[in-house]
Amino acid sequence: MSARTRVKICCISSLAEAEMAIAAGADALGMVAASPPGSGAADDATIRAITAEVPPPVATFLLSSHLTGLAMADHLRHCGAGTIQIVDHIDPSEIAILAVAMPAVRRVQVIHVEGPSALELIPRYEPYVHAFLLDSGKPGGTMRELGGTGRTHDWEVSCAFVQATRRPVFLAGGLTEANVGEAIARVRPFGVDLCSGVRTDGRLDPVKLEAFMAAVRAA
Template sequence: MTMPGRTRTKVCGLTNADDVAAAVDAGADALGFIVDVPVDTPREISPERAATLVGAVPPFVSTVLVTMAPIESIPALHERVGTDAVQVHGDVDVGAIDRLAGDCDAALVKTVDAAKPESARAYADAADALLVDSTDESGAGGTGRTHDWTATHDLAASLDVPVILAGGLTPANVAEAVGAVDPYAVDVASGVESEGGVKDHDAVRAFVSNAAGASADGAEVSA
């Protein structure tokens, strides 16, 4: 689905207050906090730490709980962390996402594998947005790999739900990605890090600026 206006940005995998402040100062629209995932990642933090970081985010910047927790435990986890949205990873039944929408007072983002567009279509009516990523065998994202942007563009254009592009994005390629896909938003984690779980603040600023300054035809957007 093509959405009007500039492409929004989400900086994900935030682990500390300095990086949260840097992402906010850079103009990121959304901040992601990874809690309760069964994969080894330096970006996972405890619910308590996530709640503290979320509490410091100013108004008009969205916060996102990113999790692979059992679906039945997500409402309680969300209540502890207090984000505006929940991003669900893994192989989750569409009916479970429907039920979660009724049990959780948050916008729901479902991550889908870029290599399996049929799964995106299945979740389109149940989720508030879809995040198309290069996933691993566990269903987790954050692989740092890009995928076929042309196919993702065609998928996004065919869906009546916002599509967020993730997977291998960096300050160097995000403008090209926006031009190719025309997504509602782009999502970055490892592509703006100085080391695992620690953001490079210059890279965060460049990513947000390059994403916001790109358009679907690859031209820069004038102010």
């Protein structure tokens, strides 16, 4: 019997959305701080109000745009999340600083899959993080994207990444009820992560959410 695929629902922007996601069976909630691009951003006070109410064992992820370990640690103290999702390809030495400052916080490095070169980032980050999250952003260039694109990427690269690392891997990027079964079959991630795929007009949609959760359970 294969292991159960975990589900992280991102862009949670209110306690009502958090409660809806938890009731549907989400394993983790992602809260986007106001500065990273993408939908579903929330201010720090709202994020703290959410994290204060989330019951165990549901994990809380803070998506922060800070690029230094000390700034990320300070942001985490304000927001109360148990996991930091590092949305940019930052210097690993800053993650090491964060690990010393807040050793109990779990660290997840986002890898933006633009091609096979994504695999080259495994040895760069693996010693410093607890998990990876593969997304479809474009951190380089003039129009930087750090997630929330609603696009899929090359799942063959993602599959190779999962096989090459000893860390758990979340798969994100354009996932919906219609394609998550194929994504799980092809990539075999530890978990899946999505925002827009369960939303209508920017709001968490209970019908789409339940359909997505059912598709994951059937995969």
